[in-house]
Amino acid sequence: AQTVTQSQPEMSVQEAETVTLSCTYDTSESDYYLFWYKQPPSRQMILVIRQEAYKQQNATENRFSVNFQKAAKSFSLKISDSQLGDAAMYFCAYRNSKTSYDKVIFGPGTSLSVIP
Amino acid sequence: DGGITQSPKYLFRKEGQNVTLSCEQNLNHDAMYWYRQDPGQGLRLIYYSQIVNDFQKGDIAEGYSVSREKKESFPLTVTSAQKNPTAFYLCASIKATQGASEAFFGQGTRLTVV
Numbered sequence: 357a358q359t360v361t362q363s364q365p366e367m368s369v370q371e372a373e374t375v376t377l378s379c380t381y382d383t384s385e386s387d388y389y390l391f392w393y394k395q396p397p398s399r400q401m402i403l404v405i406r407q408e409a410y411k412q413q414n415a416t417e418n419r420f421s422v423n424f425q426k427a428a429k430s431f432s433l434k435i436s437d438s439q440l441g442d443a444a445m446y447f448c449a450y451r452n453s454k455t456s457y458d459k460v461i462f463g464p465g466t467s468l469s470v471i472p
Numbered sequence: 473d474g475g476i477t478q479s480p481k482y483l484f485r486k487e488g489q490n491v492t493l494s495c496e497q498n499l500n501h502d503a504m505y506w507y508r509q510d511p512g513q514g515l516r517l518i519y520y521s522q523i524v525n526d527f528q529k530g531d532i533a534e535g536y537s538v539s540r541e542k543k544e545s546f547p548l549t550v551t552s553a554q555k556n557p558t559a560f561y562l563c564a565s566i567k568a569t570q571g572a573s574e575a576f577f578g579q580g581t582r583l584t585v586v
Binding site: 362365391398399400403406447449462464465 | 505517530
């Protein structure tokens, strides 16, 4: 069975600095998708960034980028120029790509604080 | 605007009662999911449905039941058999297309046993 691990329950970063959140996963599949979701205090889940396993190029979305290491099964999220609005829970997630309906598996989350 | 609507936002249950959480989507998504969120445990899958009139158990289905009579609706019933139902419940949906389709989420229901 696939699993997702986030080894940092809590992280903090100074405003305007850079922070990296770690995620590792376990799977025997070769094709899959990886996601980072943000959950602010409102508890609404928001997609931050996605990565397709067959793409070697790391995904980027404005201040957010990933470091995808397929062989190591690692998928870290880098937030540059951190802003107060980045404070939230961040969840790493995995989904197989063999079927379009496959369930999404989430890690336990990392709580990010941004210090003014 | 398209989206997923969960209701109610807050729900209180007495011991021994069944309660039903509503989840409706107008995104024309095929697959729908129910997750439970507890502090420090992330999101755990309760049930999911890929098509109308069909659904599968997730990792923590005991004490819960679902139905999928319409594509747009996927209600979750928390039965009296669920011994620790106090949690935050999230409903999600995915469009059945190729590619990295992400899950869209509702705003959640906070269930408390009183």
